[in-house]
Amino acid sequence: MDFKDTPEEAAYRQQVRDWLTANAPKKREGEPDPLGESSDGLAASKAWQAKKAAAGYACITWPKEWGGQGGNPIQQVIFGQEESAFPTPGNPFQIGLGMCVPTVMTFADEETKKRFVGPAMRGEEIWCQLFSEPSGGSDVAGARTRAERAPDGSGDWIINGQKVWTTGAQFSDFGIVICRTNPDAPKHKGMTMFWIDMKDP
Structure with a gap:
C-alpha cells in the first residue's frame, strides 16, 4: 500500500x-495537561479549538453549513499528523465532536442543531x-x-439509574x-437517547 501523499x-x-x-x-x-482538565489547561484548549474553528480546521469533514470544510477523512488525518508536531493544548472535545454532536446533527430538529453544533465546534461547550x-x-x-413519562401528563421524562466511569x-x-424506554423489547431495542445538562443537580 502506498502511503505517500497525492x-x-x-x-x-x-x-x-x-x-x-x-x-x-x-x-x-x-506542565503538560493532556486533557486540558485544569482551569488553565481547559481555557487554553478552548482558545485553541476556537482558533481552529474560525479557520475551518476544527471538524474538517463536517459540512460547510456547520463550519467544517466538507473535506475528506484523509485531510483530517493530515491535519492531525501536522498538528502533532506542535505543543498544542489537550483536546477534551473528541468525544463530543466525534460522537455526541454528530448524533445531534443527524437526528435533532433544526432549532436544536443551531443551538448546540456551533458552540461545540468552537469549544464553548463540552x-x-x-x-x-x-x-x-x-x-x-x-x-x-430507565426513562419513563412523568405521571403528571406533562410529557416530561423521569430518568432513573446510574452511569459511571464517564470520561x-x-x-x-x-x-x-442511553435509557431503556421499553423494558419488554429485545435488549438491543427499546432504548432512547437523551441529552442532559451536566450542571443540572
Whole structure:
C-alpha cells in the first residue's frame, strides 16, 4: 500500500503546515495537561479549538453549513499528523465532536442543531457520553437506566439509574445518555437517547 501523499494531499499538507506554523502555540506553558482538565489547561484548549474553528480546521469533514470544510477523512488525518508536531493544548472535545454532536446533527430538529453544533465546534461547550453502568460497563445492550413519562401528563421524562466511569464528565456541559424506554423489547431495542445538562443537580 502506498502511503505517500497525492499531489492534492501534499498541497493540502503544506497549507495546513503553513497555517499551524503561523497560528499554533510555539511552546506549552508549565506542565503538560493532556486533557486540558485544569482551569488553565481547559481555557487554553478552548482558545485553541476556537482558533481552529474560525479557520475551518476544527471538524474538517463536517459540512460547510456547520463550519467544517466538507473535506475528506484523509485531510483530517493530515491535519492531525501536522498538528502533532506542535505543543498544542489537550483536546477534551473528541468525544463530543466525534460522537455526541454528530448524533445531534443527524437526528435533532433544526432549532436544536443551531443551538448546540456551533458552540461545540468552537469549544464553548463540552460533551460526554453517559453509557457505562455499574453492572454492564459500556455494554449498551445491558443498560438498566430507565426513562419513563412523568405521571403528571406533562410529557416530561423521569430518568432513573446510574452511569459511571464517564470520561470528561467533570468538565462537560452536556451529555448524551442511553435509557431503556421499553423494558419488554429485545435488549438491543427499546432504548432512547437523551441529552442532559451536566450542571443540572
